[in-house]
Amino acid sequence: MKRLLEILGDWWAGLVGSAGLPSWVTVLGEMVFAAILIGAFIAVLVLFLIWLTRKVSAHIQLRFGPMRVGWHGAVQTVADAFKLLQKEDTTPRVCDRPVFNVAPFLAFAPTVVAFVVIPFGDGVIVRDLNIGVLFLFAITTINVIAIISGGWASGSKYSLLGGFRSAAQLVSYEVPLVLSALGVIMLAGSMKMGAIVEAQSRVWFVAYQPLAFAVYVIAATAEVNRTPFDIPEAEQELVAGYNVEYSGMKFAMFFLAEFANMFLVSAIAATLFLGGWRGPWLPGELWFLIKSFAIVLLLMFFRWTYPRLRVDQLMSFAWKFLLPLAFVNLLATGLIIALG
Amino acid sequence: MSCVIERVNFCEVYALLTDYAFVAFFIIFGLFFVAAALVGAWFIRPQRPSRVKGEIYECGETTRGTSWVRYNVRFYIIALAFVIFDVEAALLFPWAVAAKKLGLYAFVEIAIFVGILLVALAYAWRKGALKWA
Numbered sequence: 082m083k084r085l086l087e088i089l090g091d092w093w094a095g096l097v098g099s100a101g102l103p104s105w106v107t108v109l110g111e112m113v114f115a116a117i118l119i120g121a122f123i124a125v126l127v128l129f130l131i132w133l134t135r136k137v138s139a140h141i142q143l144r145f146g147p148m149r150v151g152w153h154g155a156v157q158t159v160a161d162a163f164k165l166l167q168k169e170d171t172t173p174r175v176c177d178r179p180v181f182n183v184a185p186f187l188a189f190a191p192t193v194v195a196f197v198v199i200p201f202g203d204g205v206i207v208r209d210l211n212i213g214v215l216f217l218f219a220i221t222t223i224n225v226i227a228i229i230s231g232g233w234a235s236g237s238k239y240s241l242l243g244g245f246r247s248a249a250q251l252v253s254y255e256v257p258l259v260l261s262a263l264g265v266i267m268l269a270g271s272m273k274m275g276a277i278v279e280a281q282s283r284v285w286f287v288a289y290q291p292l293a294f295a296v297y298v299i300a301a302t303a304e305v306n307r308t309p310f311d312i313p314e315a316e317q318e319l320v321a322g323y324n325v326e327y328s329g330m331k332f333a334m335f336f337l338a339e340f341a342n343m344f345l346v347s348a349i350a351a352t353l354f355l356g357g358w359r360g361p362w363l364p365g366e367l368w369f370l371i372k373s374f375a376i377v378l379l380l381m382f383f384r385w386t387y388p389r390l391r392v393d394q395l396m397s398f399a400w401k402f403l404l405p406l407a408f409v410n411l412l413a414t415g416l417i418i419a420l421g
Numbered sequence: 422m423s424c425v426i427e428r429v430n431f432c433e434v435y436a437l438l439t440d441y442a443f444v445a446f447f448i449i450f451g452l453f454f455v456a457a458a459l460v461g462a463w464f465i466r467p468q469r470p471s472r473v474k475g476e477i478y479e480c481g482e483t484t485r486g487t488s489w490v491r492y493n494v495r496f497y498i499i500a501l502a503f504v505i506f507d508v509e510a511a512l513l514f515p516w517a518v519a520a521k522k523l524g525l526y527a528f529v530e531i532a533i534f535v536g537i538l539l540v541a542l543a544y545a546w547r548k549g550a551l552k553w554a
């Protein structure tokens with residue numbers, strides 16, 4: 082994969098050079114290429130993830146799930162996407178129209194941007210920013226603004242409640258999430274995703290940071306609103322939470338962002354704690370996908386294993402248990418590193 | 422061509438700027454992606470708004486009053502606590518990167534810094550700011 086990208090890059094640079102165009106055209110071409118590749122990846126990924134979610138939950142409940150469209154319902158999601166494309170896009174009369182329309186953009190765009198620093202393999206990364214991890218956490222937090230503005234602007238009580246709860250939950254679990262990554266950064270001595278993977282060439286960081294890994298996985302489950310932390314869209318009480326008033330393609334954008342985020346937190350976990358694309362025999366890209374999907378499946382199994390927490394339990398768990406735990410881990414790691 | 426002119430490494434500066442040009446491009450691409458999906462659907466989908474469709478969804482009940490009301494203050498307190506601890510986390514990042522080089526002295530300083538905020542957390546806990554009911 083790396084070799085292929087290098088060959089493509091050289092060919093493109095040569096083409097631009099021989100056409101006598103300035104060098105920024107080369108960079109622009111690379112940008113367009115990377116964006117299209119990531120866009121296609123996200124689209125295919127989400128289609129697959131939705132199908133996987135339905136299949137996994139169905140089989141856990143001894144059902145079949147989608148079976149009719151394609152092999153074991155493999156193209157069911159594609160059919161669903163076409164259906165959503167034809168759906169009327171209703172807007173509630175009482176909504177705050179500009180905010181209502183901007184929210185789907187805010188939900189999806191940060192997810193795409195976050196993929197810039199995801200290392201798919203050796204050198205297969207859009208741009209290895211020197212503030213990689215910090216950038217990831219900064220950009221994925223924008224999602225909260227989308228959720229709260231979507232929930233508030235809809236003008237519905239369900240969506241308002243869902244939006245507020247969601248925002249409170251996301252910001253509460255954001256802190257332990259970020260703190261758990263600090264231990265890894267200390268060990269690697271860099272925030273670059275590539276350097277963090279490099280530093281795990283011998284031992285995965287999960288061996289040094291088991292506590293941080295546990296905190297990260299729990300907080301990440303809450304960050305992507307999966308059960309047992311799916312208070313924001315508790316189907317039985319809030320219908321669908323913040324996006325109840327959205328329909329058609331605007332709803333699809335929230336849905337897309339949610340599933341892409343689910344993969345994103347899993348990919349980050351795989352990179353920070355499970356050695357990223359490193360692994361024997363198989364190509365790195367495959368290892369990266371295997372590890373990421375292992376975490377995705379873990380999140381799915383959580384969903385069908387644990388009951389939903391109450392809001393107050395959820396909040397006190399984040400602030401009174403997870404946050405002190407993250408601090409203990411941070412200080413212990415710091416002390417050990419400082420002593421040598 | 423030399424990279425370093427008057428002690429500034431322009432190759433590094435150029436690489437950094439290219440990095441963020443990619444980020445900027447991806448932001449535009451993300452927005453464009455959503456816009457393309459919405460516009461694409463606009464050509465295909467029906468558009469027949471009616472009074473009933475414009476109502477907000479409350480499980481078949483007729484909506485009463487607005488939902489833009491004063492909301493519970495506890496969300497505000499949670500948000501405040503979040504700002505404090507997230508800023509703290511952001512300040513810890515530079516130390517975490519250099520932790521190996523800085524050694525024990527920096528660790529003690531960070532421990533004091535974190536300690537002060539842990540006292541604040543204990544205070545908020547004691548005062549019931551983290552209680553939901």
